Amino acid sequence: MRFSLDGLDGATRTAFENDLFAIADSKFVLGNWYARCILNGRSLPDFAALTAMTGAAYGHTRSLWQYLVNFGHNYGWIERGRDATGIRSMNMLDGPPADWADFIATTWLAEQATWMAVSGYLYCPDRALAGLAEKIGEETYFHLKYAEGWMEIMSESAADTRAFAKAMEKRYPLALAWLAGAKGSDALKKAGLRNITNTKLTKAFAAEIEQGAAWAVKKSALSGSPPKMPGWIDAHRRAAPLPDALFEAIRFRDPEAAH
Amino acid sequence: MKRKKIQRKREIGGATPKFYEVFARQTSDDPLTHVGSIEAPNDALAEVRAWYIHDEHEWRELCVVPTAAIIAVTERGKNVKIKEV
Amino acid sequence: MATRIKEDAFDEAAELALQHRVKAGYVIEDEEEMTPRYRDVVTNTMHIAADLEIMTLPVYHPSLLEAPTLEDRIAVAAAIQDELGHAQVMYRMLEDFGYDTVELLFERDPSEFRTFYMIEYPHHDYIECCVAMLLGDRAGYTTTRDLEENCSFGPYARSLRKVNFEEQWHVGHGERWVKFFWNHSPETRKRVQENVDFYFPMAAMWFGVPDRMKTRTDQLSYKIRGASNDEMRQRWLAEVVPYCEEVGIDIPAHFDKEKNEYVLDYEPPILLNEETGKWDYTTVTWEEKFAQWRKGGSNKIPALKRLQGECWGKEFWKEGWE
Numbered sequence: 079m080r081f082s083l084d085g086l087d088g089a090t091r092t093a094f095e096n097d098l099f100a101i102a103d104s105k106f107v108l109g110n111w112y113a114r115c116i117l118n119g120r121s122l123p124d125f126a127a128l129t130a131m132t133g134a135a136y137g138h139t140r141s142l143w144q145y146l147v148n149f150g151h152n153y154g155w156i157e158r159g160r161d162a163t164g165i166r167s168m169n170m171l172d173g174p175p176a177d178w179a180d181f182i183a184t185t186w187l188a189e190q191a192t193w194m195a196v197s198g199y200l201y202c203p204d205r206a207l208a209g210l211a212e213k214i215g216e217e218t219y220f221h222l223k224y225a226e227g228w229m230e231i232m233s234e235s236a237a238d239t240r241a242f243a244k245a246m247e248k249r250y251p252l253a254l255a256w257l258a259g260a261k262g263s264d265a266l267k268k269a270g271l272r273n274i275t276n277t278k279l280t281k282a283f284a285a286e287i288e289q290g291a292a293w294a295v296k297k298s299a300l301s302g303s304p305p306k307m308p309g310w311i312d313a314h315r316r317a318a319p320l321p322d323a324l325f326e327a328i329r330f331r332d333p334e335a336a337h
Numbered sequence: 338m339k340r341k342k343i344q345r346k347r348e349i350g351g352a353t354p355k356f357y358e359v360f361a362r363q364t365s366d367d368p369l370t371h372v373g374s375i376e377a378p379n380d381a382l383a384e385v386r387a388w389y390i391h392d393e394h395e396w397r398e399l400c401v402v403p404t405a406a407i408i409a410v411t412e413r414g415k416n417v418k419i420k421e422v
Numbered sequence: 423m424a425t426r427i428k429e430d431a432f433d434e435a436a437e438l439a440l441q442h443r444v445k446a447g448y449v450i451e452d453e454e455e456m457t458p459r460y461r462d463v464v465t466n467t468m469h470i471a472a473d474l475e476i477m478t479l480p481v482y483h484p485s486l487l488e489a490p491t492l493e494d495r496i497a498v499a500a501a502i503q504d505e506l507g508h509a510q511v512m513y514r515m516l517e518d519f520g521y522d523t524v525e526l527l528f529e530r531d532p533s534e535f536r537t538f539y540m541i542e543y544p545h546h547d548y549i550e551c552c553v554a555m556l557l558g559d560r561a562g563y564t565t566t567r568d569l570e571e572n573c574s575f576g577p578y579a580r581s582l583r584k585v586n587f588e589e590q591w592h593v594g595h596g597e598r599w600v601k602f603f604w605n606h607s608p609e610t611r612k613r614v615q616e617n618v619d620f621y622f623p624m625a626a627m628w629f630g631v632p633d634r635m636k637t638r639t640d641q642l643s644y645k646i647r648g649a650s651n652d653e654m655r656q657r658w659l660a661e662v663v664p665y666c667e668e669v670g671i672d673i674p675a676h677f678d679k680e681k682n683e684y685v686l687d688y689e690p691p692i693l694l695n696e697e698t699g700k701w702d703y704t705t706v707t708w709e710e711k712f713a714q715w716r717k718g719g720s721n722k723i724p725a726l727k728r729l730q731g732e733c734w735g736k737e738f739w740k741e742g743w744e
Contacts, residue, residue, distance in 0.1 A: 106492075113486055113499070114741065116479070118345060118732045122513060122523060123375065123386040125479055126506040130389040132486070133499035140492050157492055174738035181734075220385050227382030234347045327487075327739040332547055336490040336611050337602070338731040343524050354523070374514060376523075389503075390510055393584050 081204035083148055092313075093262035095149045099166045100315045102142035102258070107167040108188045110133030110328045115181055126222055134217045139208050158336065162325040166314040169307065170252035172321055179232060179241035180249075181249045186225035186255045187246075187287065193218045193256065194283045197274050198272035226290070233293045243294045250287065255304035257283055261312045350378040356404040357383040361396045369398065424512065433458070444574035444645040451576045453519065464575050465519050465641045467647075472512035473536040474562070478505040480725035484544050485551035487741070494548050497595065505590040513580045533718075534724035540624035542719025549603050549610060551618035555596030557662065560704070561628035563589040564658045565647075572648030601669050618671055623692060623701050625662075626675070629655040631708070632690070659684035674703070696720065 083091060112132040119125040143156045152159070171188060175181035196218075199211040232238035257280045266272040274282075288297050307317035319325075330336065344375055345352055354376035361372045377383035383401045391399065440457050450456060456464070482502050489495040513523045534663055540558050545551040566589060570582035603610040630636070633652040641647045649657070659675055663684055666673045674687040688703045689710030733741065 102599065109495075112363060113495070114738055116486075116502075116726050117483060117741075118341075118734075120341060120348060120474070121376075122506065122510055123382075124375070126510060127385055127389050129499055129503045129506060130392075133496050133503065136492055136496045140496070143492075153357060174735055177733070177734050220388050222380050224385045227377070227379055230379045230381060231347050235344070284462060322524055323736065323739045326612060330490055330492075332488055332490040334490075334607065335603065335613075337606065338728070338733045338737065341528055341730055341732050343528050345524060349524060354517070375510075376514075390507055392503075393587075414731075 081202075086269060086271075089262060090271070091149075093260075093265045094269075094271060095146070096166075096313050096315070097195065097260060097263055098142055098146055100168070100260070101192055102139055102146065103165050103167040104171065104256070105135050105142065105189065106139040107165075107171045107324070107328060108185065108192070109139055111171065111175070111181070111185060111188075114327070115175070118178065118181070120178070131221055131224065134221070138210075138214050138217070141213075145207060145210065145243040156317065158330045158333075162320040162322065165320050165325065165328075166316060167320070168252065169316050169318075170249050170256060172324055174324075176245070177241055178228075179238055180245035182225050182228045182232070183242050183245035183291075184249050186222065186229075186290070187249055187320055189218055189221045189225065190286055190290075191253045191257055191283060192217055193222075194279050194286075195260075198266070198274045198279060201273050204271075229290075229293065239294045242291075242297070246291055246321055247296050247299060250300050251305050253287075254280065254284070255307060258304045259310070259312070259315045275285045348378055349376060357387065357401040358404055359387045359391055359399070359401055361391065361394070361399040363394050364397055367397075369384065369400075374404070375401070423665060428441050434715060441643050441645075448574065449576045449579070450574055459640065460644050461519075463644050464578065464646055465516065465521075467641060468512055468515055468519075468578060469521075470536045472509060472526075473515055474538060474541060475505055475509035475512055476729070477535065477537045477541045477725065478502070479509075480729055481541055481543070481721065482545050482551060482554075484546055488546065489548040489551075498548070498551060501551075501592055501595070504592065506584050508588070511585070515577060515581065528730050532723045532730070535722070535726055537718075537722060538624075538628060539715050539719055540621065540628055542722040542725075543620075544721045544725065547613075548599075549613045550617050552596050552599040552603065553614060553621055555592045556600045556665075557596075557618070557621050557625040558628070559589055559592040559596060561625045561658055563593055564654050564661075565629070568647050568649045568654060572645055574645040585740075597665060600671075604669050604671065615672060618666070619701070620699060622673055622675075623688075623690075623694070625658070626686060627654065627690065629658070635708070658683055659686075 083094075086094065101252065109132055112135055113127055116125060116128040116132065119128050144153065146156055147153050168188070168191065169192075175184060176214070193215065196211050196214050199207050201216070202208045202211070229242070232242050258276070260276050263272070265275045267275050284300075288300060291300070309318040320328075343349070348354065355378055357377055358371060359373045359375060360369045362369045364409055373387075375383065375386045375390055380401075380403075383403075387399060387401045388406050436456050437459050440460055444450070451460065479502060482498060482505070486495060486498040486502065489498050513521070513526065516526070517523060526612070540554075540561070545554055563586065566585050570579055570586055572620050573579040573582075600614055604614050605611070630651045633650045636651065642650065663673065663675050663677060675684060676687065677683070678685045691706055691708055692704065693702050693706055693710060693714055693739040694700075
């Protein structure tokens with residue numbers, strides 16, 4: 079039986095749409111992080127890897143935005159019609175990276191968090207989305223490996239280790255807030271769209287991070303519960319609109335050439 | 338903007354780079370062939386770099402071997418390293 | 423240090439012998455087979471190629487940020503990734519000859535990079551990027567096709583198979599999108615023409631001075647390449663002129679039926695007025711042209727400084743569009 083959104087009740091459909099927007103928009107901002115960090119690369123292979131990850135993140139974004147057309151949106155509106163109040167990326171990516179360690183820590187967290195969210199759809203009855211989840215998984219493997227390789231390098235320097243720990247303490251709670259803040263998403267498991275509850279997903283993420291960051295950060299230093307954020311919008315899974323500087327950096331310009 | 342200061346020992350594997358040889362095959366009946374040589378300070382980055390730099394085909398199998406692990410049996414030319422196919 | 427040992431008759435004979443062998447089709451696989459001059463010529467060629475490839479990164483980068491749709495950003499990222507792969511191959515080969523990539527990329531003074539004038543200006547937007555692919559990638563592709571076919575140094579020639587496959591895609595991409603923007607709107611048509619006006623003379627001079635002026639013929643003697651500057655320029659014109667005429671783009675070149683070859687409508691060399699960004703079609707002296715090339719395009723030093731530097735915090739979001 080072909081999957082159809084029409085079979086879902088209003089609340090489930092909304093939760094589904096919100097989850098996909100949160101993932102897609104976060105991927106979009108992540109793509110911009112990679113794009114702007116290419117020139118900060120520290121070797122020729124680094125330049126190549128950062129460029130490849132830019133393309134991959136943007137590719138995931140496009141596939142997810144195209145899927146969101148199923149909910150009745152115009153693609154052009156999704157891509158270019160929303161302003162700073164309409165972009166639903168995670169707050170964790172709002173502040174620019176302070177240094178290389180912060181860049182690695184934050185992109186690693188963003189890759190882990192978005193992958194946790196996407197992986198729930200690997201067995202989705204909509205085979206198109208399941209296939210997309212699988213592809214994202216294959217590519218995420220390399221993005222995570224890149225971060226791991228750099229963590230190994232940073233572990234050999236006390237200064238880098240401290241910088242990474244500092245970044246983790248700042249960024250990790252915001253990643254947790256994004257995952258834990260998926261209100262109504264347990265309806266997704268109930269409807270059979272996802273094979274995991276949000277609580278389990280968030281716990282799996284925390285375990286993964288604790289293990290992966292253990293070389294730099296003690297488990298106790300990572301905040302247990304997500305912070306309360308003023309101006310939080312449930313549907314958007316973020317607090318407040320995108321900061322001006324970020325929106326200006328990521329938005330599509332040159333409408334004359336748009337097609 | 339500040340100048341990059343590349344820490345050779347940590348970032349490239351020493352005063353001179355650490356190398357890995359890349360082997361791959363496209364289908365199950367292809368032999369595993371040497372497709373190139375990349376630099377990386379550790380196995381994780383070697384994996385990633387081999388993947389992104391050798392994206393000319395969809396490989397069925399791709400692997401990397403530290404060049405230091407290769408034992409030359411016959412020696413040709415100044416360099417003992419495997420030459421690119 | 424001792425004064426340079428004068429080449430004696432034996433060394434000169436060895437050089438000539440190698441020239442004969444490569445002309446007869448012999449392919450060199452190993453540094454040990456190279457005479458000193460052959461080694462100089464081939465490493466010099468590869469060094470220039472390597473520097474040109476890495477220069478594409480900071481030059482294309484602004485258009486990655488400014489591309490008008492997600493699909494276009496993905497296309498620019500793919501093109502940059504290809505060029506970085508090419509750079510990787512070139513610098514890796516140079517390492518086999520004793521060069522140090524960290525030193526070459528991150529410690530060398532930007533003024534020492536061996537780049538061409540055309541690749542010393544930034545691509546401000548996607549239309550400029552596509553015109554650069556149409557004209558500039560095509561110029562590079564003309565060179566690399568000749569190298570793959572003719573280069574007597576086996577590893578270099580073979581490494582160009584992948585390069586040429588990808589450059590062909592870049593040229594095709596440029597052709598497709600320049601035509602698209604030419605027909606998209608009056609505004610984008612104007613922008614295409616402006617960019618072609620800016621880049622055409624630079625791309626035409628990618629192949630260097632006219633043959634009659636070349637004093638050193640080592641690249642041809644050692645069969646590092648097969649075609650001369652003028653021959654490659656002809657090949658490039660033979661592709662660019664028909665394409666531009668078909669689309670309707672105005673260019674300062676045409677096919678001369680009497681001479682039975684493509685000719686430029688002006689007599690090189692000519693100078694770019696750096697203030698107005700427009701070409702002055704008055705013929706000047708080669709000394710003046712060399713001086714402009716030595717000075718370099720406005721973006722050369724800033725682009726390479728950016729590559730050698732790092733930008734964080736507030737500045738991270740500001741680059742490219744301010």
